[in-house]
Amino acid sequence: MIQFSGVSVVYPGGTHALSDIDLEIADGQFVVVVGLSGAGKSTLVRTINGLVPLTSGSLEVGGRRVDGASRRQLRALRADIGMIFQSFNLVKRTSVLNNVLMGRLHSTPTWRSLLGLYKRSDKELAFQALERVEVVEKAYVRASNLSGGQQQRVSIARALAQEPQVMLADEPVASLDPPTANVVMRDLQRINRELGITTIVNLHFLDLAKRYGDRIIGMREGRVVFDGTGEEADEKV
Numbered sequence: 001m002i003q004f005s006g007v008s009v010v011y012p013g014g015t016h017a018l019s020d021i022d023l024e025i026a027d028g029q030f031v032v033v034v035g036l037s038g039a040g041k042s043t044l045v046r047t048i049n050g051l052v053p054l055t056s057g058s059l060e061v062g063g064r065r066v067d068g069a070s071r072r073q074l075r076a077l078r079a080d081i082g083m084i085f086q087s088f089n090l091v092k093r094t095s096v097l098n099n100v101l102m103g104r105l106h107s108t109p110t111w112r113s114l115l116g117l118y119k120r121s122d123k124e125l126a127f128q129a130l131e132r133v134e135v136v137e138k139a140y141v142r143a144s145n146l147s148g149g150q151q152q153r154v155s156i157a158r159a160l161a162q163e164p165q166v167m168l169a170d171e172p173v174a175s176l177d178p179p180t181a182n183v184v185m186r187d188l189q190r191i192n193r194e195l196g197i198t199t200i201v202n203l204h205f206l207d208l209a210k211r212y213g214d215r216i217i218g219m220r221e222g223r224v225v226f227d228g229t230g231e232e233a234d235e236k237v
């Protein structure tokens with residue numbers, strides 16, 4: 001479970017990005033967070049892996065306290081959380097397989113990874129992850145030679161290779177055309193269903209949110225202004 005209790009985040013410049021958020025997200029849930037640019041979606045997601053510190057309140061992820069965690073505890077937390085970004089964040093010069101293996105870095109000593117000495121089990125996990133998002137035939141292709149949709153699926157595979165408990169996706173389809181956006185959302189949904197990974201996806205558009213979210217959280221100016229199912233969203237938003 002992910003539990004926000006009275007969470008506020010004020011950035012150094014004085015922006016109140018989150019104001020008094022109370023939320024409980026059950027294990028295995030597929031949650032979509034919607035809201036305009038600046039509503040606080042990225043900040044909400046980044047508090048979960050400790051990238052943005054809380055100004056006040058408390059936050060627990062899988063029974064682990066995020067606020068007040070030591071650097072070592074944060075490293076352990078991040079190893080269990082897969083992150084997906086709008087801009088894919090792949091290393092473009094290297095192969096798809098190497099990119100996915102980077103998901104294993106949390107559990108591979110640095111010197112081994114620098115020498116490319118991954119364990120066989122790491123490679124097996126990487127290939128399984130690529131199969132799951134149906135880009136396994138691209139394993140030895142340079143990441144830069146893939147389409148946007150394929151790159152995003154590789155970044156999902158990289159997150160999967162971590163064997164995460166939680167998957168966070170910050171505007172994962174914002175730079176994709178609508179058909180490709182649907183493919184990527186379907187992949188995220190299928191992975192959630194098959195593996196039970198708690199998934200939180202930030203989106204701009206309510207139509208995609210309604211199509212894929214079990215639960216939709218609407219944000220405005222750092223506050224939760226809606227929390228319910230897609231049908232309820234139809235009536236209220």
Ligand code: ADP
Pocket residue numbers: 011012013015016017035036037038039040041042043044
């Ligand atoms: P969204 O993801 O919904 O676009 P954000 O969480 O990125 O919203 O931003 C919420 C508010 O916090 C915005 O006003 C934004 O400009 C501000 N903000 C985001 N990141 C920072 C930062 N690192 N420093 C200062 N202000 C920030």
Ligand code: ADP
Pocket residue numbers: 013042086170171
């Ligand atoms: P996105 O919302 O797509 O993540 P942004 O352009 O809002 O991208 O933010 C890019 C980076 O700039 C992020 O690291 C964010 O935290 C930071 N940022 C956003 N708004 C501000 C702000 N007002 N002041 C300082 N940093 C900000």
